[in-house]
Amino acid sequence: MAIPSEQITSICAHCDRAIPAPNIDLHYAHCSRNLQKCKVCGDMVPKRHAEEHYLNTHAPVACSLCSETVDREILAVHRGENCPQRIVTCEYCEFPLPAVDLFKHQEVCGNRTELCHHCSRYVRLRERHDHESRCPSSPDIAAGPSRDTSPSASEREEGAHRRQPHDISRKRLFFTIAITGIAVLLGSFFFQRKAENHSLQ
The missing domain is CATH 3.30.40 (Herpes Virus-1)
Known part of the structure; x- marks a missing residue:
């Protein structure tokens, strides 16, 4: 069975693409005149944009921090x-x-x-x-190994005895303050009565 000529392909010598055989001559003329293979990545790019493609895609670039020239692919890692x-x-x-x-x-x-x-x-x-x-x-x-550090009954009782003098002295302080307050009130009362009697005379 004969294969239709449209299904027969030929490889373009310029771009290495499979092209239908009837169109290979026309394709090659157009391809070789307008396209150029990038030597770095192998992509076919328009000849008028070949330099721009290289500069934007493959050309080493200067690091903006240290001005060292590095390959564009590793700039982020650098x-x-x-x-x-x-x-x-x-x-x-x-x-x-x-x-x-x-x-x-x-x-x-x-x-x-x-x-x-x-x-x-x-x-x-x-x-x-x-x-x-x-x-x-x-x-x-x-802290060391964990152990029971809660005070025993005797220690609590001893602590209570040690706290008693403080409790007694605190009660004495409150009592002294109360007596002093009462004395001040009585003194001011008698002083006021004396002043009133003096004004009446």
Whole structure:
């Protein structure tokens, strides 16, 4: 059975596409005159846009942070991970600064000291996390194994006896304040009566 000529294809020597055999000559003339294969990606692009295609798609670009020229495909990775001028944060003070300055900054910043509120010792910031896990006065460490720390009956009774003097002195204070208040009221009352009698005379 004969194959229709429209279904017979030929490969264009310029663009490597399969073209119906009856149209191959016309296609090749048009293709070779107007299209150009990109040497980087292999796409066929119009000859008048070939340079623009290369510049916009494949040409190395300068990093806007450090001016280093890198391939366009890895520009995002360069800016996020490798650029010496990318902004990073100090792990001790959270100050943002260029990555190129981070090492020297942390050498100084990490040697600053901070007071440990558990043991009242000054600890370097670079050693803070290690100190917190080993600080002998830390609540987690000082607590030790769990045990019953509730006071016994005798301890509660002893504590009650120790608190009694404070309770007595507090009652005496309230009594003294009350007596003083009454005395002031009586004094002001008698003074007012005396002033009234003097005015009547």
